[in-house]
Amino acid sequence: MANSYQTLQVRVARIERATPLIKRFTLAAADGGPLPPFTGGSHVIVQMQDGARRYSNAYSLMGSPDELGHYQIGVRREEASKGGSAFLHDKVAEGDGLAITMPNNLFALSAQASHHVLVAGGIGITPFLSQMHELRKRGASHELHYAYRAEEHGAFRDEIVAQSRQAGAGTARFYVDSLGQKLDLDGLARGLQAGAHIYVCGPAPLIDAVRAAAQAAGIAPERVHWEQFAAPPQAGDAFSVVLARSGRTVEVAPGESILKAIERGNAAEVECLCREGVCGTCETRILDGEAEHFDQYLSEAEKRAQRSLMICVSRAKGQRIVLDL
Known part of the structure; x- marks a missing residue:
């Protein structure tokens, strides 16, 4: 098993409504001191x-990664989610305490990129806000393309425009679906200059479309970066998981994760913090067989x-896999 996360106690210093569905939460350390440093694209688990x-x-x-007196997160209320976003929207008030993990970055800016092309959809704008602070500080060449479905859902647009004007660096373009404004992903990928990297965060269809456009344009996979905090839907045939330490075999049903199958049968003690393939706490050694990987934590290598x-999101490639559990 992998990471055991250190927990930080924070206080909700401020809550602001950014759009009808998105709230911004400003979090301060419970002891009033500075929070741990982070880099653009980092996340915490609440x-x-x-x-x-x-x-x-x-x-x-x-x-801004330079302002460690507080952290800020943007939370979109998701009706068909696990319930955490609704809890934050409906039950958390200014002054309340929360526990968060130390910052971790699975969506870092590439040090090799000569130019950074940022593509955001809806709430996917949030990691780019810290990244743009970092890019402006570096004086790095960059551009932002931000798409959302209607004008009232363009969270943080005014801040992006103001900061871009103040810095005099980078460009920001906005695409409002209800106004018929479409982002030409194929054209963007074909026009990507040599040495530039493209980053995308937002709904799964947007991420898939950017990756497909990049592949069609012949862009090397290492120049394409993406992030989405949502577990992929479990799909595929049933398979067996052998737990090597106990010798037990667990049958994983179609549409069921390995983690849920183990918990359903109380077959082993497992730890999983996020259940979305981003925290690394449920990383488990493979002793035999191969996995279909759906997490964002492990590198391609x-x-x-x-x-x-x-085990929270990934599956066996065949009918059987043996794990160190």
Whole structure:
């Protein structure tokens, strides 16, 4: 098993409504001191206790990495979610305490890129806000393309425009679906200059479209970066998981994760904080067989090595896999 996360106690210093569905939460250290440093694209996992129910949701840090007196996260209320966003929207007030993990970055800016092209959809704008602070400080060449479905859903647009004007660096373009404004992803990918990297965060269809456009344009995979805090839907045939330490075999049903199958049968003690393939706490060693990897935690090289998998989202490639549990 992998990471055991250190927890920070924070206080909700301020709550602001950014759009009809998005609130910004400003978090300060409970002891009043500075918070740990982070880099653009970092996230924290917010741990919430609602009676007997516990939620752990990952959120990007959207403030300046130079301002450690507080963190800021943007939370979109998701009706069809695990419940954490609704809890934050409906039950958390200014002055309340929360527990969060130390910042972690799975969506860092590339040091090799000569130009950075940022593509955001909806709430996917949040990691780019901290990244743009970092890019402006570096004096790095960059541009932002931000798409959302209607004018009232353009969270943080005014701030982006104001900061871009003040810095005099980078460009920001906005695309409002209800106004018929469409982002030409194929054209963007074809026009990507040599040495430039493209980053995308937002709904799964946007991420898939950017990755497909980049592939069609012949852009090397290492120049394409993406992030989405949502577990992929479990799909695929049933398979068996052999737990090597106990010798037990667990049958994983179609549409079921390995983690849920183990918990359903109380077959082993496992730890998983996020259940979305981003925190690394459920990383488990593969002893035999191969995995289909759906997490965002392991690098592409680590996935190819087939030494471990995240049991919350990843599956067996065949009918059987043996794990170090």
